[in-house]
Amino acid sequence: MKILVFGANGTIGRHAATELRRHHAEFCDGALEVIEAHRTSADFHVDANDDSSVKALFERVGEVDAVVSAIGNARWESADKATLDTYLSTIQGKLISQLRIALEARECVRPNGSITLTSGIVGNFAFPGGSASSVVNQALDAFVRTASPELPTLRINSVSATVIEESAAAYGATFPGFAPASGAVIGRAFVRSVFGVETGQTITAWG
Ligand SMILES: NC(=O)c1ccc[n+]([C@@H]2O[C@H](COP(=O)([O-])OP(=O)(O)OC[C@H]3O[C@@H](n4cnc5c(N)ncnc54)[C@H](OP(=O)(O)O)[C@@H]3O)[C@@H](O)[C@H]2O)c1
Numbered sequence: 001m002k003i004l005v006f007g008a009n010g011t012i013g014r015h016a017a018t019e020l021r022r023h024h025a026e027f028c029d030g031a032l033e034v035i036e037a038h039r040t041s042a043d044f045h046v047d048a049n050d051d052s053s054v055k056a057l058f059e060r061v062g063e064v065d066a067v068v069s070a071i072g073n074a075r076w077e078s079a080d081k082a083t084l085d086t087y088l089s090t091i092q093g094k095l096i097s098q099l100r101i102a103l104e105a106r107e108c109v110r111p112n113g114s115i116t117l118t119s120g121i122v123g124n125f126a127f128p129g130g131s132a133s134s135v136v137n138q139a140l141d142a143f144v145r146t147a148s149p150e151l152p153t154l155r156i157n158s159v160s161a162t163v164i165e166e167s168a169a170a171y172g173a174t175f176p177g178f179a180p181a182s183g184a185v186i187g188r189a190f191v192r193s194v195f196g197v198e199t200g201q202t203i204t205a206w207g
Contacts, residue, residue, distance in 0.1 A: 001032050003194065004061055004108075006048060006069040006101055008036030011164055012118060012186060013070035019187030020068070023195055035061055038071075048097035058108045065113045066194045067105040069098050070159075072118055074136065076129035090132035095139050102143070106151065114155040116193040117144060121162040121206055127174050141202040148200030155199035159189040162206045179207035 003020055007013035017034055024032040037044035037057055044061075047053040048071055073093030077086045098117045105115045122130040123137025137160065144158045161181060163171050168180040189205040192198070 001028065001030060001066075002035070002061075002064045003032070003066040003068060004035045004037060004057075004064045004105075006037050006046065006067070007071035007118075008034070009038050009041070010070055011167060012161060013038070013068075015164070015183035015187035016068055016070050016159075016190035017187075019184060019191050020194060023188075023191045027195075035064075048101055049092065051100065054100050054104050058104050062108065063110050064105075064108055065110055066116070067101065067109060067114070068116045068190055068194065069101045070118050070190075071097060071101075072120075072136075073097075074133040077132065078129050079131045082132065087132045087135060090136050091139075094133070095136040098140060099143065102147075102156065106154070109154045111153045112155075114157070114194055114199075116156075116190055117158045119158045119160045119202060121160055121178070121204075123160065125178075129174070144202065145200050155193075155197070157193040157198060157200070158202045159186070159193060160202050160204045160206070161186045161189065181205050181207040 005017050008017045035044055037046045039047055046057040074090045075086045102115050117140050119137035119140040122133040140158050144156045148156050163175050163180045165180045165182050186205040189203045192203050
């Protein structure tokens, strides 16, 4: 089995990669290859904001069973101060970059394989400065829900995590009363998407 993980060295992505490996080792036969791609990777460099870079990576990697995206750059600014650029840069950095991955992945994912994108709890509740992220997370969840019926040979889901435990100290004030989730809980949401049968779903890891 071959899984291509975008953002595999990130806070979320490394837990996704760890839990995917753990699940495969415990429950699956055969070999597993996890290809860890990210912007500063020496082995599998990719810039998800650049069409030619994403195309080149998929051409190099060839057919895969699953594509996981755990990337996304968002700007946090209070809606009373935010400019159009706040929204445009978040749309480019988290939404368009992942749509680019998903559209390119359609050609490389084997029949019955999967694509998993990353949205987040900020799409569902109001957090200070979170409106740009919210717009994008809801768009990602809407994309997988409405694109899945037209992608019958593969499954496509989003993972929506709450704040991860290791970031809770830094971001706790932004998420008052929201329980952080462990890296393992968030990683297992990606396992559910890759190894399960669901499609068109937003898989929540909200603690
Ligand atoms: N952290 C949380 O608590 C949390 C909670 C819910 C949702 N999320 C969402 O999860 C996603 C990842 O967040 P994170 O906290 O894991 O971020 P992070 O720690 O900054 O990691 C981001 C990862 O994405 C890669 N990346 C970023 N931009 C890229 C690009 N243009 N092309 C290719 N790779 C790129 C980075 O690669 P390099 O290191 O090489 O630049 C890194 O591997 C985001 O969409 C975020 O909104 C995070």
